[in-house]
Amino acid sequence: MNPLLLLLLVSLTFSRASALDGGTSSNRNEPSDELRVEAGEVQAILSTSNNVSTTADSSIYATDDVFSNEKYEPLATFSKPVSEETFKLSHQDVTIQANSDDKKLNILIITMDQLRYDYIQFIQESMPIYKDKLHVKTPNIDRLAKDGVWFQNAYSQFASCAPARATLRTGCTIERHGIEANRMLPDYTNDPIATRKINSVRTYDQILFDQGYEAESFGKFHLPARWYRSADNSKNAISYNTYDLDMENPIFDGEEEDADEYLKQVAFWVDESDFPQIYQPGMQNNVRTSCLYTPIKIDPRYQKPYSERAADFSMFGVDSLPPKYSLATYTGRQGQLAIQRLAQQSKPWVLTVSFDYPHSPWVVSEEYAQYYLENQQDILTPPNMQSKFDNDWYASKQRADAAKGFRDPNLVQGFSAVYMGMIEQVDEWIGVLLDELDRQGVSENTLVAFTSDHGEFLGAHGMGGKLGLIEEALRVPFLMRLPGKIEPGTVVSRPVGAHLNLLATILDYAGLSSLDKSDGTSLRPLIAGSSYNELYDDDFCVSEDAEVKKLGEFPNFMIRYEHWKLLIAKSADYDSQDMMYNLATDPYEMNNLLSRKKQSLQLIGKAEHLRCLLVEWMLRQNGGAKKYYSSPKYNNGEGHGDIQEVTQRRSWNEVAQWISDSKLRFNPPVMIDGKWRSNAFLYVGRTTSGTLTINDISLKGTGREYFSLSRRQGVVHRNGHLRIRVAFASESRVDRSDLLGVRIVIRSDVSVQKVVIVPWDELVE
Numbered sequence: 001m002n003p004l005l006l007l008l009l010v011s012l013t014f015s016r017a018s019a020l021d022g023g024t025s026s027n028r029n030e031p032s033d034e035l036r037v038e039a040g041e042v043q044a045i046l047s048t049s050n051n052v053s054t055t056a057d058s059s060i061y062a063t064d065d066v067f068s069n070e071k072y073e074p075l076a077t078f079s080k081p082v083s084e085e086t087f088k089l090s091h092q093d094v095t096i097q098a099n100s101d102d103k104k105l106n107i108l109i110i111t112m113d114q115l116r117y118d119y120i121q122f123i124q125e126s127m128p129i130y131k132d133k134l135h136v137k138t139p140n141i142d143r144l145a146k147d148g149v150w151f152q153n154a155y156s157q158f159a160s161c162a163p164a165r166a167t168l169r170t171g172c173t174i175e176r177h178g179i180e181a182n183r184m185l186p187d188y189t190n191d192p193i194a195t196r197k198i199n200s201v202r203t204y205d206q207i208l209f210d211q212g213y214e215a216e217s218f219g220k221f222h223l224p225a226r227w228y229r230s231a232d233n234s235k236n237a238i239s240y241n242t243y244d245l246d247m248e249n250p251i252f253d254g255e256e257e258d259a260d261e262y263l264k265q266v267a268f269w270v271d272e273s274d275f276p277q278i279y280q281p282g283m284q285n286n287v288r289t290s291c292l293y294t295p296i297k298i299d300p301r302y303q304k305p306y307s308e309r310a311a312d313f314s315m316f317g318v319d320s321l322p323p324k325y326s327l328a329t330y331t332g333r334q335g336q337l338a339i340q341r342l343a344q345q346s347k348p349w350v351l352t353v354s355f356d357y358p359h360s361p362w363v364v365s366e367e368y369a370q371y372y373l374e375n376q377q378d379i380l381t382p383p384n385m386q387s388k389f390d391n392d393w394y395a396s397k398q399r400a401d402a403a404k405g406f407r408d409p410n411l412v413q414g415f416s417a418v419y420m421g422m423i424e425q426v427d428e429w430i431g432v433l434l435d436e437l438d439r440q441g442v443s444e445n446t447l448v449a450f451t452s453d454h455g456e457f458l459g460a461h462g463m464g465g466k467l468g469l470i471e472e473a474l475r476v477p478f479l480m481r482l483p484g485k486i487e488p489g490t491v492v493s494r495p496v497g498a499h500l501n502l503l504a505t506i507l508d509y510a511g512l513s514s515l516d517k518s519d520g521t522s523l524r525p526l527i528a529g530s531s532y533n534e535l536y537d538d539d540f541c542v543s544e545d546a547e548v549k550k551l552g553e554f555p556n557f558m559i560r561y562e563h564w565k566l567l568i569a570k571s572a573d574y575d576s577q578d579m580m581y582n583l584a585t586d587p588y589e590m591n592n593l594l595s596r597k598k599q600s601l602q603l604i605g606k607a608e609h610l611r612c613l614l615v616e617w618m619l620r621q622n623g624g625a626k627k628y629y630s631s632p633k634y635n636n637g638e639g640h641g642d643i644q645e646v647t648q649r650r651s652w653n654e655v656a657q658w659i660s661d662s663k664l665r666f667n668p669p670v671m672i673d674g675k676w677r678s679n680a681f682l683y684v685g686r687t688t689s690g691t692l693t694i695n696d697i698s699l700k701g702t703g704r705e706y707f708s709l710s711r712r713q714g715v716v717h718r719n720g721h722l723r724i725r726v727a728f729a730s731e732s733r734v735d736r737s738d739l740l741g742v743r744i745v746i747r748s749d750v751s752v753q754k755v756v757i758v759p760w761d762e763l764v765e
Contacts, residue, residue: 104348105482105510106446107208108339109502110433111168111352112426113161113220113359114466115452117154117475119423122146134378136420140431141479144450148481149490149527154498155543155560156454159466159473161359162222163546164453164499169203169223171503171518173621174546175628175642177201179224181546193633203227204503207515208350209237216240216250216338219331219354225254243334250338283320286363288312292320293363296373296418298404298411313465314404315361316415318373323365323425327356332429336436343440353433358422358456362415368425372417379416381409382460382472384588389461390595391567391577393554394468401463412459419458447509448481451498460588467545469558469567471589474543480527482509492526495560497541519621530670533679537561539667540610542617551639552576557646559610559617562665565589566610571639572648580607599653602662607652609660609683612721618643648719654687657750664744666728668760678728682755684746685721692716693749697724701741706730707757709744726757736760 117123121138122145124130157167158174166172166179174180178197205215209230215238221228230237240250283292284301285308295302295317301310323329335353342349357364372379385407389395405411430450437443453476457463460472467473478498480486501520507513508522516522521538525531533539540561545554552574555567563584569576580593580603593603618629622643628634630641639645660683669676686692697712710725726744736759744755 104212106342106348106442107204107350107506107510108433108437108446108448109204109350109352109354110335110430110448110450111165111219111354112423112452113354113356114454114456115358115423115477116455116458116472117477119420119458120145120477123477129383130380132378133380134372134375134420136372137424138427140427140434141450141477143431143434144448144479144481145489147483147488148448148479148486149492151478151480151496151498151523152491152493153495153560154451154476154478155495155541155558156452156474156476157497157499158544158546159454159468161220161453163544165220165222166224167497168451168453168499168502169205169227170201171204171500171516171520172201173500173519173628174544175634176519176621176623176626182222198224198226202231202517203237204506205350205352206231206237207503207507207512208348208510211512211515212347214239214342214345214347214349215351216342216349217352217354218242218334218338219352220356221354228252228254240338243330243337250334250341284310284315284317286315286319286361288315288361288363289321289325291325293317294320296414298408298415300404313360315363316418317363318369318418319363319365321365323367326365326425328422328425328429331355332426332432335429335433339433339436339440339442343442355426355429357426358419362418362422364418364421364425368421369418372420373414376413376417379413379420381412382458382588384461384590385409385412385459387461387588387590389579390592391555391579393576394461394470397468398462401457401465404464406457406459406464407462409459415464416458419456444483446482447506449502449506450477450479451502452476453499469543469545469555471583471587474558480505480523485509486527490527492523494526494539495541495562496523496526497543500541529668532667532670532672532677533681534672536616536620537613537679537681540613540617542614550574551635551645555579556642557614559614561610561613564606564610566607566614568611568614568646568649568651570635570642570645570649572645576651578649578651580610594652601655601658604652604655604687605658605660608658608685608687608721611646611649612660612683612685612723615643615647616723618646650687650719656688656690657684657686657692657748657753659684659746659753659755661755662753663756663758664726665758666760669728669730669734675729675731676733678760680726680728682724682726682744683721684716684724684748685719686716687719689718691718694722694746695749696745696747698745698747700743700745701757703734703739703742706734706739707742 118127119136120141121135122142124133124135156164158164160182162182163174163179166177167174170177176197178194180194205217206227209215217238218241221241226233228236228238228241236252238252240252242251242253244251279292280294282294282303284295284299284306286293287310293315295315299316300314301307319326331353332355335351338351342351389398434448437446454466455473455475457465457470457472461470476498478496497520501523503518504513504516504520504522505524507516508524513522531538540559543558545556552569552571553576554569555578556570557568559566563582565581565583567579569578577592578594581589581591582593593599594607622629627641630643632639632641635642664680664682666678666680669678684694692715694714694716697709699707699709706728708727708729710727711722714722716722739757739759742757744757746753746755
């Protein structure tokens with residue numbers, strides 16, 4: 001046998017079977033209770049000059065999926081013979097008693113790349129649309145949900161790898177941490193604004209390292225190299241991030257972030273002539289590993305002559321290499337060894353294991369692909385596969401992706417089969433990691449969090465890949481487990497930012513909330529059922545699409561509140577169609593409510609409500625003098641800042657008076673300062689010229705004595721609104737049936753409107 005092939009075969013000796021041996025399977029500006037937002041006041045808040053020169057960046061930047069023609073040099077010859085024990089090293093799979101300080105929490109963050117929210121077994125089993133359809137096998141991810149909390153409506157901050165990962169690591173918005181696109185890595189230092197932002201934020205690794213934690217990170221990083229370092233840049237915060245097969249030790253490598261580069265370099269030696277026993281006509285070169293794979297029908301090279309070159313996002317098929325050579329195995333095994341090593345220390349630790357699957361190239365070993373490919377006719381095809389968007393940017397992506405086969409049900413089922421196989425392989429490694437925590441005796445003192453950076457269209461709306469603010473690309477799985485602190489089987493249905501709030505939540509459980517300077521908030525009260533909207537309505541989340549080519553060209557913000565979802569551009573004047581959906585009746589976003597010529601007063605009121613929530617969110621996240629959302633310099637000098645642009649933008653009809661809700665829902669009350677409390681917020685506004693005079697806002701009906709209003713009258717000018725806090729308080733528990741007759745009456749010079757109070761445990765229609 002060719003000695004170079006032999007080197008490849010023995011250098012990764014940890015087979016799937018042996019690997020499984022031992023286990024189965026800022027402070028923020030807080031608004032007052034009476035927040036009044038008028039157009040003139042927004043202008044005053046922003047202090048934005050109208051004399052800003054406008055520059056448009058017309059460059060078209062490639063995503064991280066774009067194929068590079070770069071040639072990789074083979075690795076230098078190993079300095080000593082490589083034995084079959086190479087990757088087993090001197091580390092034996094031993095079970096020890098945990099030495100960690102019981103007072104300090106260990107933290108394990110597990111992420112996958114491009115995993116859609118609904119491609120998990122227990123979630124598919126819970127969704128009627130998947131009835132009688134083939135389900136992906138994820139028993140170990142399911143374990144986390146059973147033993148911890150599942151956030152049912154969790155969202156990525158941005159449906160693109162680097163920006164989402166930056167928010168996950170820092171808990172900061174896209175505008176604050178500065179990573180607005182994959183193209184910014186690794187050359188972000190060429191952008192002085194981005195460099196300042198990147199250097200000003202702190203990752204959870206840096207914060208915990210300064211508190212005596214050991215920090216390690218394996219797998220995909222895809223972030224600025226500066227974040228490997230400590231906050232003061234004096235030393236590495238992350239001690240190890242890869243494995244040196246030559247030296248038989250974990251190492252830190254500041255140049256190569258994960259196993260991906262390792263596989264490319266090792267596999268470079270292997271020519272298809274070294275595999276005469278498996279090479280078959282029709283096989284193609286996997287540009288990620290330089291080894292062979294068998295394309296499926298959606299692959300552009302399917303049944304085409306052999307070619308060395310392709311974009312990794314255009315590869316779909318079955319790998320010729322067994323699972324032990326896969327990136328999933330390499331990353332998973334590093335995580336397992338790290339747990340064994342860290343458990344022997346006296347220091348607490350934070351470990352990130354970031355799997356590259358199921359990101360492109362969509363190539364997986366036959367062992368995981370076969371079951372799904374053989375049964376692909378039973379895989380669900382998206383019900384919105386043939387839908388058409390009226391927003392120009394999304395419509396253009398639909399046209400481009402349709403040409404690639406993403407409107408063909410048979411082709412998409414084949415893609416889905418490979419995608420599911422990749423997920424199943426990672427799930428097995430997640431089981432290994434969870435079992436290793438048990439073996440080392442550290443499960444009870446380890447917070448485990450699981451999520452992905454973003455989703456995958458997988459044929460939804462006739463599209464593939466990611467980007468944009470549509471559910472299939474933006475919504476992500478999000479699970480957490482901490483025995484004794486998180487009740488098993490907890491489900492949180494409120495929309496949350498998975499990435500934005502993770503750091504704050506980690507620090508809260510670790511007893512380090514005083515160190516939290518992020519833009520997120522701890523989800524611990526929400527998990528425990530003790531969140532009551534103290535200062536403002538927190539029952540929503542915001543996602544961003546911050547890369548700016550031309551303002552208004554595509555939606556830049558997503559706001560999700562209850563079952564309502566608004567996608568809006570940050571340009572007051574650009575002629576593009578914003579998008580709003582009622583996910584309760586239209587979960588696959590096929591009916592854009594804003595495209596209707598006749599819009600109901602209720603629809604306009606909800607669009608205004610979501611826009612107001614977004615503006616308030618930007619005001620809280622604006623960074624004071626930094627003006628992240630109010631300075632045009634963060635939009636290449638174009639426009640007048642996000643807050644002013646969104647405040648003035650309106651792609652729906654104007655009305656003399658609108659209200660946010662005809663039914664105002666309250667969350668279950670919680671005991672605060674000796675009283676059961678719950679707050680909700682009602683918005684009233686005007687979009688036409690002139691003024692709206694609100695003469696009286698009052699409570700009516702039986703049970704009104706339990707509620708109070710933050711204001712009872714006011715004047716609103718064009719494009720302004722009033723926010724009224726409606727507070728419930730009682731010294732004893734109140735049966736919700738005693739509150740069903742309560743209503744709010746709003747009397748103005750335009751109309752009389754009534755709002756029904758909806759107590760907890762009743763859904764809003």
